[in-house]
Amino acid sequence: MHTRSPSDQVLFINPRATYAETLLDIANALKSWRAWLLLAWFEIKHSYRGSILGPFWITITMGVFVFAVGLLYSQVFQANAAAYIPWLAAGMLAWTLISGTITEGSNVYIGSSGFSTEIRLPYMFFSLKLAAKQLISFAHNVIVVVVVAVIFGLPLGLQTLAFLPGLAIILFCGICASVILGLLSVRFRDIPQIIQSLVQISFFLTPIIWNPEQVQGRMFIVLYNPFYHFIELVRAPLLGQLPTATNYLVALGISFGLALAAIILFKRYRNRIPYWI
Numbered sequence: 001m002h003t004r005s006p007s008d009q010v011l012f013i014n015p016r017a018t019y020a021e022t023l024l025d026i027a028n029a030l031k032s033w034r035a036w037l038l039l040a041w042f043e044i045k046h047s048y049r050g051s052i053l054g055p056f057w058i059t060i061t062m063g064v065f066v067f068a069v070g071l072l073y074s075q076v077f078q079a080n081a082a083a084y085i086p087w088l089a090a091g092m093l094a095w096t097l098i099s100g101t102i103t104e105g106s107n108v109y110i111g112s113s114g115f116s117t118e119i120r121l122p123y124m125f126f127s128l129k130l131a132a133k134q135l136i137s138f139a140h141n142v143i144v145v146v147v148v149a150v151i152f153g154l155p156l157g158l159q160t161l162a163f164l165p166g167l168a169i170i171l172f173c174g175i176c177a178s179v180i181l182g183l184l185s186v187r188f189r190d191i192p193q194i195i196q197s198l199v200q201i202s203f204f205l206t207p208i209i210w211n212p213e214q215v216q217g218r219m220f221i222v223l224y225n226p227f228y229h230f231i232e233l234v235r236a237p238l239l240g241q242l243p244t245a246t247n248y249l250v251a252l253g254i255s256f257g258l259a260l261a262a263i264i265l266f267k268r269y270r271n272r273i274p275y276w277i
Helices: 019-031 033-047 056-076 081-105 113-118 124-152 158-187 191-205 226-238 245-276
Strands: none
Touching: 019 033, 019 124, 019 245, 033 124, 056 081, 056 124, 081 124, 081 158, 081 191, 081 226, 124 158, 158 191, 158 226, 158 245, 226 245
16 A cells, blocks of 8 residues: 655645634734733833833834924914813824834734744734733823813813724724734834825824814815814814714724725735744
8 A cells, every 4th residue: 555755745734714713813812911911011121221211212202293383383373282282292192102003013924923833822912912012101191181280270080981982983993903904014124114105194184283274175175084084083082072974984984994805815814824933
């Protein structure tokens, strides 16, 4: 009887994961919440290793930017500094979270290649770790908004807590976007540079430094900008207002689309990540 030698045998690996495998990956990643929370905190501390202030440099950098740019541009736009600086601080708080999630999300698998090739971890683990890392940075930057609120007398109260649902929506979209961009970037290595450039352009096209009232007659620049609606979910409550129904509808619609795309792409290309890395 003829037997195949090991060299004659062909190892077959299904290039596509099933939905059961996809859901199991997500479930296992969620169960490992202590690990990705701890790893996210460790990465932030490691990036400031040897520094006396450590991660609080995140807060200082944000505070210096808000007050320096706020004082300058309030004069450029001939705006009241007491109203402009809180607007800028709340907008930058949301934008830093969004932009950081997008830019780092495009490298979520490339940057974690050491873990994914040496330790068997769910791939969704890395997206959750990224969200935790951005949430920790967000918590540091909130200190700046609190200081601004105290200095300029912003009405902080129960209504301010309305930013929490917006924060949850942004983090959810960030996780979905990191899956999509991470898969595209690990396959096409030019994607991270493209994403970084687009994010920089979007910063100037989004009402963060400037106010929508300054583009009266061209409000489509604001209303058709998805970043504006996500930022308003956080900025409006911090300024004593509530996001509009349009803000929520746009954000939730984009959330659904990103989640659907992430699941489809994750199922289709999850098993190919080790080969592309």
